Amino acid sequence: MKSMDPSPPTAGELGTSSPPSLTTPAPDSIDEKMANIEKEAATSISTAQPQDHDQDAEPARERWNSSSTNITRYLQTLLAFLVMGVSDASLGALLPYIEEYYKINYTIVACMFLSPFAGYTLSAFMISKIHMRFGQVGIAVIAPICKIIAYVITCVHPPFPVIPVFFVLTGLGNGLEDGAWNAWVGNMENANELMGILHGAYGLGGAIGPLISTAMVTKGGLHWYTWYYVMVGFAVLEIMLGYYAFRSATGSVYRAKHPVSTTGPPESRTREALKSKITWLVAVFLLAYVGAEVALGGWIVTFMLQMRQGEPFASGMVATGFWLGLTAGRVVLGFVTGRIGEKLAVALYLALSVGLQLLFWLIPSFVASAIFAAFLGFFLGPLFPAAIMVATKLLPPRLHVSAIGFVAAFGSSGAAVFPFVVGAIAQAKGVWVLQPFALALLGVIFISWVVLPGGFKKSGLDEEQKKVLKIEKERGTIGSGSEAVV
Numbered sequence: 001m002k003s004m005d006p007s008p009p010t011a012g013e014l015g016t017s018s019p020p021s022l023t024t025p026a027p028d029s030i031d032e033k034m035a036n037i038e039k040e041a042a043t044s045i046s047t048a049q050p051q052d053h054d055q056d057a058e059p060a061r062e063r064w065n066s067s068s069t070n071i072t073r074y075l076q077t078l079l080a081f082l083v084m085g086v087s088d089a090s091l092g093a094l095l096p097y098i099e100e101y102y103k104i105n106y107t108i109v110a111c112m113f114l115s116p117f118a119g120y121t122l123s124a125f126m127i128s129k130i131h132m133r134f135g136q137v138g139i140a141v142i143a144p145i146c147k148i149i150a151y152v153i154t155c156v157h158p159p160f161p162v163i164p165v166f167f168v169l170t171g172l173g174n175g176l177e178d179g180a181w182n183a184w185v186g187n188m189e190n191a192n193e194l195m196g197i198l199h200g201a202y203g204l205g206g207a208i209g210p211l212i213s214t215a216m217v218t219k220g221g222l223h224w225y226t227w228y229y230v231m232v233g234f235a236v237l238e239i240m241l242g243y244y245a246f247r248s249a250t251g252s253v254y255r256a257k258h259p260v261s262t263t264g265p266p267e268s269r270t271r272e273a274l275k276s277k278i279t280w281l282v283a284v285f286l287l288a289y290v291g292a293e294v295a296l297g298g299w300i301v302t303f304m305l306q307m308r309q310g311e312p313f314a315s316g317m318v319a320t321g322f323w324l325g326l327t328a329g330r331v332v333l334g335f336v337t338g339r340i341g342e343k344l345a346v347a348l349y350l351a352l353s354v355g356l357q358l359l360f361w362l363i364p365s366f367v368a369s370a371i372f373a374a375f376l377g378f379f380l381g382p383l384f385p386a387a388i389m390v391a392t393k394l395l396p397p398r399l400h401v402s403a404i405g406f407v408a409a410f411g412s413s414g415a416a417v418f419p420f421v422v423g424a425i426a427q428a429k430g431v432w433v434l435q436p437f438a439l440a441l442l443g444v445i446f447i448s449w450v451v452l453p454g455g456f457k458k459s460g461l462d463e464e465q466k467k468v469l470k471i472e473k474e475r476g477t478i479g480s481g482s483e484a485v486v
Helices: 030-057 068-102 116-134 136-155 162-186 191-218 224-246 251-257 266-274 277-307 312-340 342-362 366-380 383-394 397-412 414-429 431-450 460-475
Strands: none
Touching (some): 116 136, 116 162, 116 397, 116 414, 136 162, 191 383, 266 277, 266 397, 277 312, 277 383, 277 397, 312 342, 397 414, 414 431
């Protein structure tokens, strides 16, 4: 804009007794001066408007280290995912000893995978209501309490049918944490890297769980159920840190950021999320992914014992290698995924996973199988956090808690259903069926990923996100502060 003096004209400018000079232009009238001022102001405003629109189109995001409160909360989410990984993976490592203790077969013991399905399903429909009523602190306290009840019951090693019934509560607790913390971290600055570390904590738990639980049984001579005293301790630590970290994230705080008048009650948001094809595509992706991950992690010890004639402790270490690979992949490749684009990165990881899965199946060597299992875990690792990132980009912010809670719960039910199916088929055909079954699940993962919007160019998903945010702005459902904090 050119420089102007908007001060009112002086008396000398407004009127003079002498006529204007023939060589000097006459001064502008008041109307002309004011017209010029208004014209330039309008030009300034119209030039600024697109910039404001662009700023609104990309919501401000929280940073994990912006305050000591956020740092503590992020550390709590890491602990929660660590405990989830320890719980899921140690169960697979203990299966042979549970079978022996109760004198049961593959199909019956696999019910311990199946029963959490009901809990995960329940969490999908409870998570939004808990957020609205109690806030994030409600999730941080209720979820570990559910797990403590299940672990305490398991510690007293009741008749076997009792254990799967109470393992429903582990599914409920894990499902609540899975959905809540994925939604929160997925909306932060540098979310790809943070999600990689978050899910790396799950993988780390998956690595140390079989390591410690197997050592307690094989080296320490302890009964399998002794391990669940350790799990009770983990869950108690979760409650203490969770309440401290999220004590100010109450229901009233959450409702202020997500007012019912603009986003609808929890039930309507859940229904709307379930009507989105994005929700269901991501849910199917995660169902197959988690099914493959936990089926491999859960049955790999039995597979190495039966099909590769491994020693018990060495076979347990193969499971540890798989989960360590998963951890490393999530942390390391989390810094790669965002730089080349989630869609392309995951397609490459899947192609490498299929090749490693074939080698794991077809080469009958214990050492080779252990190596392939570790690298398979490495390239499978980033898939879950990448899928959550895609969901946060393709779905409107107001649906993040409901939708991500649902896809995490629905997907994680694969941890219950598919290991059970492998166990049932293995009872009749042998545990070798694990390999073709896992390969088929990788095919489902690839198909559901390819049909998601955004294409394979790096900016594709970001362009789709801008379209979603533009629609939300037009609807008036993006408000101050609500878009960045879940």
